[in-house]
Amino acid sequence: MPAGEDRPGQREMVDAIAHAINDGEHLVVQAGTGTGKSLAYLIPAVLSGRRVVVATATKALQDQLADKDLPLLAEHIDAPLSWAVLKGRSNYLCRQRLDEALQPQTQLGLDGVADAADSSTGGSEGRVPLSELKALAAWADDTESGDRADLTVEPKPWVWAAVSVGPRECPGASKCPRGADCFAEQARSRAAAADVVVVNTHLYGLHLAAGGVILPDHDVVIFDEAHEVEDIMSATTGIEVGPGSVNSLARTISSLIADESLIDHLETNAQRLGRQLEELVGSRLRHGVPAEVADTLLAIRERVNEVTNAVRSIDDRANAEVKTRKERVAKAAGGLLEDLHYAISPPADTVMWVGGTPEHPKIEMAPLDVGATLDDLLWNPEPSGLDFDFGAGAVAAPEATGDAAGTTP
Numbered sequence: 001m002p003a004g005e006d007r008p009g010q011r012e013m014v015d016a017i018a019h020a021i022n023d024g025e026h027l028v029v030q031a032g033t034g035t036g037k038s039l040a041y042l043i044p045a046v047l048s049g050r051r052v053v054v055a056t057a058t059k060a061l062q063d064q065l066a067d068k069d070l071p072l073l074a075e076h077i078d079a080p081l082s083w084a085v086l087k088g089r090s091n092y093l094c095r096q097r098l099d100e101a102l103q104p105q106t107q108l109g110l111d112g113v114a115d116a117a118d119s120s121t122g123g124s125e126g127r128v129p130l131s132e133l134k135a136l137a138a139w140a141d142d143t144e145s146g147d148r149a150d151l152t153v154e155p156k157p158w159v160w161a162a163v164s165v166g167p168r169e170c171p172g173a174s175k176c177p178r179g180a181d182c183f184a185e186q187a188r189s190r191a192a193a194a195d196v197v198v199v200n201t202h203l204y205g206l207h208l209a210a211g212g213v214i215l216p217d218h219d220v221v222i223f224d225e226a227h228e229v230e231d232i233m234s235a236t237t238g239i240e241v242g243p244g245s246v247n248s249l250a251r252t253i254s255s256l257i258a259d260e261s262l263i264d265h266l267e268t269n270a271q272r273l274g275r276q277l278e279e280l281v282g283s284r285l286r287h288g289v290p291a292e293v294a295d296t297l298l299a300i301r302e303r304v305n306e307v308t309n310a311v312r313s314i315d316d317r318a319n320a321e322v323k324t325r326k327e328r329v330a331k332a333a334g335g336l337l338e339d340l341h342y343a344i345s346p347p348a349d350t351v352m353w354v355g356g357t358p359e360h361p362k363i364e365m366a367p368l369d370v371g372a373t374l375d376d377l378l379w380n381p382e383p384s385g386l387d388f389d390f391g392a393g394a395v396a397a398p399e400a401t402g403d404a405a406g407t408t409p
Contacts, residue, residue, distance in 0.1 A: 013041070017041050017044045021048045022048065038065060041054075047077070051216070051217065053222070057224065057225035058200075065083075066083065083194050083197070086188065086190075086203070088166075088203050089167050091149070091164075092182075093139075093163050094165045096177060100321070101163060129159075133163070146187075147183070161251065165328065169332045171324055188216070201225075202232055205233045209377075212377070230370055238350070238365045239364070242362030242363060243362075246336070249307070250263050252328060256311060256325045262303070269299050273300065285354065289344070289363065301341075304337055308334075342365060
């Protein structure tokens with residue numbers, strides 16, 4: 001490379017990673033600042049001809065790889081090189097949610113249609129100004145990515161929540177009226193066609209926890225900033241439940257049913273849970289949640305079951321959009337019920353505490369030892385029987401994953 005500097009440590013790292021990939025071995029590399037770690041793992045990974053995923057712990061490093069290192073490498077190798085950045089589903093605008101939010105009447109009730117609150121004014125938390133929705137709609141018509149990071153003005157959290165979905169809400173492209181032009185699915189398609197896919201480590205953890213169905217099939221995975229892997233994997237294989245989880249479900253329900261009592265009951269219990277947890281922030285729950293918190297969690301579980309039954313009774317035979325909303329609520333409710341189950345009855349091999357802030361507290365639970373989980377899901381997965389390879393201060397591993405078709409990150 002022009003003006004390149006010979007770095008013996010970098011050359012040694014390149015050779016070690018190349019051998020690890022070719023021989024199907026794990027490799028851990030620790031290299032000091034200035035070694036040139038990114039190029040040292042990208043060069044042998046790309047030249048191996050394998051499909052590669054690079055997982056980073058920070059957005060800054062993700063941007064560096066996609067905007068600087070990979071373009072530089074593409075200029076200096078004799079073979080075509082393609083790459084893509086893939087993020088979690090909630091980072092992309094959901095066209096279906098936007099369509100629903102822009103409808104004059106946005107609540108489809110058990111007996112028909114209920115009037116939505118006027119959203120042309122306001123802007124307090126929970127209310128989305130119509131002007132902001134229209135601005136997002138105009139942006140959606142122009143953007144190729146639908147990625148929140150590409151917006152020139154960062155939307156308020158509750159505004160973005162109104163036009164995006166998480167993995168526990170999306171029914172999947174095949175069941176969504178806007179599945180054919182879904183931004184998240186388009187990002188997945190670009191990733192599936194790329195030689196190198198750049199993700200954050202959190203998304204890779206979700207990929208493992210989901211059984212290897214979120215990311216495209218790949219042969220090598222490289223964890224940059226590998227010292228962060230244990231903590232991130234613990235978080236992605238654990239659970240979180242708090243007032244925010246309950247209120248999120250309440251917002252999802254409000255787009256479908258008109259029975260305000262169901263929503264009020266959820267929100268009332270969410271407020272009570274918040275008051276109970278705010279004084280416990282930072283505390284480890286060695287013996288499970290306190291009795292009064294357990295009572296609130298049980299009450300929330302009962303309310304969620306009521307919501308599930310109410311949604312199930314809505315007639316969707318003549319309206320594909322109603323069916324999509326029902327499936328979204330069902331997925332969100334099912335995920336919350338699962339988290340509530342573990343919060344009420346935590347497994348013996350886990351640790352539980354109250355995290356977040358007094359304003360936004362949450363019960364968190366993680367496995368005591370994530371090593372066994374990583375061994376089963378990453379280093380020695382069944383039934384593939386493949387050896388895994390670990391690289392680069394960073395870590396690299398040849399891996400076989402499940403078919404990603406029809407799945408939702």
